[in-house]
Each structure stands twice: as C-alpha cells, then as structure tokens.
Amino acid sequence: MHLTVEEALTIYPLSRAKLVAGEKGLSRILRSVNVMDAPDAGDWIKSGEMLFTTAFVMKDHLDMALSTLRMLDERGGAGLGIKVGRYWDQIPQELYDEANRLEMPILELPFEFTFSDQMDALFNAEHTKTTKKLQTVLEKQKQLMQFALRNKESSDIFHMISGILGQPIAVFGQGGNVLFHNTSWSEEIILHQWPWTKSPQWEGFGDTRCFRIPLMDSLGCTGFFKVYVNSPLMLKEEEALFHQAAEILTYHLGLDIQKGKDPSRQHALSQVFMDFFQRELSFHDFMKSCKSYHLTVMSTTYQCVLTTIPSEQPGATRLLNEVRQLLIYHPQLQQYESEHFYLADGLFSIFALPEEQTFHKKDFLTSLNSCLSHLTSKTSVAGLHCWVSRVKAQPELIYNAFKECLETHHAAERLRMSQTVLHHDSIELFSLFQHLSEEAMRGYYNYVLEPIYGKNKQVDPELALTLEVYFEYDGSINETSRYLFVHRNTVSYRLEKIADLLQMDFKKMSDLLRLKLAFLFRNYLK
Structure with a gap:
C-alpha cells in the first residue's frame, strides 16, 4: 500500500472518518494498517503504519496514549485512528495538542464500521490504483517502441x-x-x-x-x-x-x-561529401545523392562550420562526438535545421538559416559560441575550433563554403588567432595581403607600432597587452575588460594613452585599419 493520509480519507468507508488533529501531516505516507490491542503495541510500529484502536488499553492511561503518539512520529508512522464511543467519549485535549505539535494526524473512526471494513477498502483501492498504473506504464512502453521503430x-x-x-x-x-x-x-x-x-x-x-x-x-x-x-x-x-x-x-x-562504424544515412553522406570535395564526384551526381538521402539544408540560405580538434588531443574522437551532440541538440541551435558529417579534416556542419537571419551573421555566431561555452571552459579541452564560412544561397556554392572553412583554419594557425569560433571575414584582410613580401610586412608594422614595440621604448607592458586584446576582440571594450579582469573605464583610459603614443584617433576608421594591418603582419611574421 502506498497512499497519503489525505488520499486514504477519500476512500469509503474511511471517508466517513473525521480528522480532528494533525492536519499538517496529511501528506504522510500510509503503507500499512495495524490494530492496537495490547499495551506494548507501540513497540512494533513500522514506518508508514497507521494504528487503529478502540482506546481500550489507554483509556485510563493518558501517558501511554501520548507515548504511543510520539513513538509513531519517531518511527515515521502515518497516524492514529481512534474509534470514539466505546471506551472514550471524546479524545483528550492533551492528545490533540501533542498531535498538532508533531503534525501527526488523528482520526475519529466511524463507529458503525469495523476495522476490517476500512482496512479492506484501503487495500482494494491500492490494488486498483496499482493496476491502473501498470496499464499506463504498458501503454507508454508501446509508445516508446513505436517511436524507436x-x-x-x-x-x-x-x-x-x-x-x-x-x-x-x-x-x-x-x-x-x-x-x-x-x-x-x-x-x-x-x-x-x-x-x-x-x-x-x-x-x-x-x-x-x-x-x-x-x-x-x-x-x-x-x-x-x-x-x-x-x-x-x-x-x-x-x-x-x-x-x-x-x-x-x-x-x-x-x-x-560512431565514425566509420555505422552504415546509416550520415555515414553514407559523409562519403558523398568527401568524394565531391576531392573532385571525385561531379556536382550533378553529388546533388543526385543528396536528393536520394533527402538532404534539404542547401535548399535555402545556409552557413557551414568545420570543427577541428588536434589528433594528439586525448580522446579527440569522443570529444568530436560530444561537439556533434551539442550542435544538434543545444537549445540555442534548435531553430536551425542542420546536417553533420565526419570528414578527414574534422566535423563538417551545414546550418540552414532562418530568412530573418540571412544578413545577421552575429545571431548565428552568438548561438554557436553559447553552445560551446560549457565545453571550452573545461581545462582538459584544448585546440577545439569552429571555422565558419560566409552565408551561401545556392547548393553549387557548398564547395566554396568548405574551402572558406579550410582557409580560415589555415590562416588562423599562421596568424596565431586563438578564438574558438572564427568567421571567414576575420581573415579577409590577410587573404588580400598574404602575397606581400615579408620585408614589406615587417617594414609596415615597425613603422606603425614603433612607438610601442620599438627598441629602447619604455612602455608599460599593460598598455601593449590592452591594445593587443582590444584588437583581438574586434574593438570591444566590454570584451577586453572581461578578458583582462579590469573595469571598462580602465580599458578606455589605457586606450587614450596608447592613442596619444601612436598619434592616432581610434574613432577614425583609417587609423583603426592601419593598426589592424600592423597587428595582422606582426602576428603572421611571429
């Protein structure tokens, strides 16, 4: 039996009983019922048990009644049911007071029904309740099986x-x-x-x-x-x-x-994409295969992400599986229809963009960063990166999207860029100037940054670090202050000092572009 006292009081004929004390204990669990007909019955009380009594053994011994009530509470009993009218005309006030203090329910049992009538009713009600519960469980099992199939x-x-x-x-x-x-x-x-x-x-x-x-x-x-x-x-x-x-x-x-072990749709599509990217499959045959596997993410505007983890990273395969879990099921990415395939270069993902986000790349990047924040906060995870392509609008541009992801990956390594999520736009300047000679790059950054990094310059290293972080976070004072663990006003003050040293105005786009190029060349040549 497993009922609360409150539920038991709804079952006839116990529903004819009257709760006279201990109302706050109605949520106590009633597991069994025992009849008290001996002075030492309290010694045999079990957890969840309710005692039924005519009060014969305690009618002249109030201390015994109080002791029994306290023992019920100590052992997790459910309550005390007293049939009033034979040995007690009314329940003593002291017993009421103690029951309210202990939050132990006391019931005045209906005189016209025997104890066995009330006990049988409780057991029958519990049996009916359990049967219904089992039927519900069986129905849910059938639904789960139908879902799994x-x-x-x-x-x-x-x-x-x-x-x-x-x-x-x-x-x-x-x-x-x-x-x-x-x-x-x-x-x-x-x-x-x-x-x-x-x-x-x-x-x-x-x-x-x-x-x-x-x-x-x-x-x-x-x-x-x-x-x-x-x-x-x-x-x-x-x-x-x-x-x-x-x-x-x-x-x-x-x-x-599981990479390479499942002949499912994902594994088959992985092979299709690898063959196409390696130019072993024509675009016509590629699209024919995508259609046969009902791949629809490229039918609208889409964006691609290549997730890489160094092979020497312990548990790299399992970590990549964990990333795939996040990209599919994380709440902030649920709005995007997506497909994910394992390629030789890492995990390749395609996200279909909602129409309203087509020209707002920050929404997608913010969701992606939020999705990975828990994972990348762990010190055991190192070298995890997501390289993001530009938005594409035609299926035939999927190869370009993949190349942009690879370009972002390779450029970030050469430029020592440490962001977990990096968009192709971040390395756009580098792609324009990568064919300059190293001598020209070195001459330019020495010219621009000489007031800070030149020989014999006694510049506070905090100022140099602040400037580097400021540009790494695309000119965001808030992100710079968060990274450096200083107030944003401190960052603003340092930037003003740096601007004076460099004879620049950070509000001018031309000066910001000069600095951006100087740091780009400096990081590359490092």
Whole structure:
C-alpha cells in the first residue's frame, strides 16, 4: 500500500472518518494498517503504519496514549485512528495538542464500521490504483517502441520522450553539458554534484525526485538522462520504462555517430561529401545523392562550420562526438535545421538559416559560441575550433563554403588567432595581403607600432597587452575588460594613452585599419 493520509480519507468507508488533529501531516505516507490491542503495541510500529484502536488499553492511561503518539512520529508512522464511543467519549485535549505539535494526524473512526471494513477498502483501492498504473506504464512502453521503430534522427526527440513519459526530463552530454531540459530548475541545480557515477541512481530535489541513468553504448558513457517525478514511490515497472527511454536516447545520441562504424544515412553522406570535395564526384551526381538521402539544408540560405580538434588531443574522437551532440541538440541551435558529417579534416556542419537571419551573421555566431561555452571552459579541452564560412544561397556554392572553412583554419594557425569560433571575414584582410613580401610586412608594422614595440621604448607592458586584446576582440571594450579582469573605464583610459603614443584617433576608421594591418603582419611574421 502506498497512499497519503489525505488520499486514504477519500476512500469509503474511511471517508466517513473525521480528522480532528494533525492536519499538517496529511501528506504522510500510509503503507500499512495495524490494530492496537495490547499495551506494548507501540513497540512494533513500522514506518508508514497507521494504528487503529478502540482506546481500550489507554483509556485510563493518558501517558501511554501520548507515548504511543510520539513513538509513531519517531518511527515515521502515518497516524492514529481512534474509534470514539466505546471506551472514550471524546479524545483528550492533551492528545490533540501533542498531535498538532508533531503534525501527526488523528482520526475519529466511524463507529458503525469495523476495522476490517476500512482496512479492506484501503487495500482494494491500492490494488486498483496499482493496476491502473501498470496499464499506463504498458501503454507508454508501446509508445516508446513505436517511436524507436521509426529509426529516424530527430531534434525533437527530447520533447517526444518527455511527452510519452509524462514527466520533465533533462539530457546531458558526456562532458556534463546540458543538451535539453524542461524542468523548472536552473542548469546549476540539475548539474549538482557533477561528475556522476556511471550507475542508475535516485536523487532528491525538495518535493521532487529524479531518476538518473547513464547513457551507455559499446564505447562507454555518452551522456546522462534524468526523469523528474513528484510521486514519493515508483513501481519497478516505471523504473524499467525510464531505462527503456534511456536506451532509445543512447541510440540517437551515440550509436548513430560512431565514425566509420555505422552504415546509416550520415555515414553514407559523409562519403558523398568527401568524394565531391576531392573532385571525385561531379556536382550533378553529388546533388543526385543528396536528393536520394533527402538532404534539404542547401535548399535555402545556409552557413557551414568545420570543427577541428588536434589528433594528439586525448580522446579527440569522443570529444568530436560530444561537439556533434551539442550542435544538434543545444537549445540555442534548435531553430536551425542542420546536417553533420565526419570528414578527414574534422566535423563538417551545414546550418540552414532562418530568412530573418540571412544578413545577421552575429545571431548565428552568438548561438554557436553559447553552445560551446560549457565545453571550452573545461581545462582538459584544448585546440577545439569552429571555422565558419560566409552565408551561401545556392547548393553549387557548398564547395566554396568548405574551402572558406579550410582557409580560415589555415590562416588562423599562421596568424596565431586563438578564438574558438572564427568567421571567414576575420581573415579577409590577410587573404588580400598574404602575397606581400615579408620585408614589406615587417617594414609596415615597425613603422606603425614603433612607438610601442620599438627598441629602447619604455612602455608599460599593460598598455601593449590592452591594445593587443582590444584588437583581438574586434574593438570591444566590454570584451577586453572581461578578458583582462579590469573595469571598462580602465580599458578606455589605457586606450587614450596608447592613442596619444601612436598619434592616432581610434574613432577614425583609417587609423583603426592601419593598426589592424600592423597587428595582422606582426602576428603572421611571429
């Protein structure tokens, strides 16, 4: 039996009982009912038990009644039911007061019904409730099976599973990044005590509990899954339902992204794109293959991202899988239809842009940076970069987009640019001037930056660092102050001093362009 006292009071004939004290304890769990007919009955009280009594053994011993009530509270009992009219005409006031203090419900039981009538009714109600619950679990299992048999990757998988379970859920990548949650809790709370052990476990959250399950595939843990429930007790069959949902999530998040081991649509498309980029496949045959695999992201304006991780990085393959998880399922990227393929150069992604974002590249870049922020904040992750192409409007420009990603990658390495997400526009100036001789580049940056970096110049190193960071963050004072851990007014003051030294005006586009070129040449020649 597993009812609250409040629920038990709705079941006939116990519904004829009267709650006379301990109203704040109505949420206590009632697991069993015992009849008290001996002076030492209190010694046998169990957690969740309610005692029924005629008050025969305590009618002349108020201390025994108070002691029994306290023992019920100490052992987690559910309450005390007293049949008034035979040995007690009314319940003593002292017992009322103590029950209210302990928040222990006291019921005046209906005189016309036997204890067995009321106990049978409770057990029958619990049996009916459990049967209905099992039927609901069976129906949910059928829905999960129907969903799994679709065998189709869907960005809406989290909403679908949460809807089938009828409970809020949270899904995490293998690094603890939140891929999805529709709970009322903050990310900080639902990540409490991370990292977690790789075994199923219940957690408590105030009045709510959650069941945490690791998502395990043949290579290990690909993430975690939590189901949040407000029921104090779950059937084993319900836990099995949660495990079934976890298996489906494991398939969608793990098995279908193992490079070179899955003959699925993604792996086949990866080969198509590699053949096309290596000019082993004509554009006509390329588009024919894309159409046969129902690839639609290039039918509108789109933008491409090449994600690279150095092969010497420990766990590079698993880390790239984790990035793919984020790019598909992160809430801020859900608005974009996307496709993701493994190529020899890294993970190649195509994002279809909403019409209103076609000319606003910052919206997409902001979402991309936000998506990767949790991952890149970990000290164990180094060398992760996303190289972003310009927006394209025709399918035949996909090769150009891929080349732009590669160009951005190679230029950033030569220019020692450290940003995690870098747009092709950032290296546009370099592509224009890369054919200048090194002598010409060196002469130009020496001429422009000589007041700061010239020989025998005693310039505060903080000023030089501030200028470098200022240009690295595209002239953003806020980002510069955040990077240097100083107030934005301090950055403004330093920039004024630098402008005086260089005899420049940072409000003039021509002066900013001169400095941009000087730093570009300086970084390249380093």
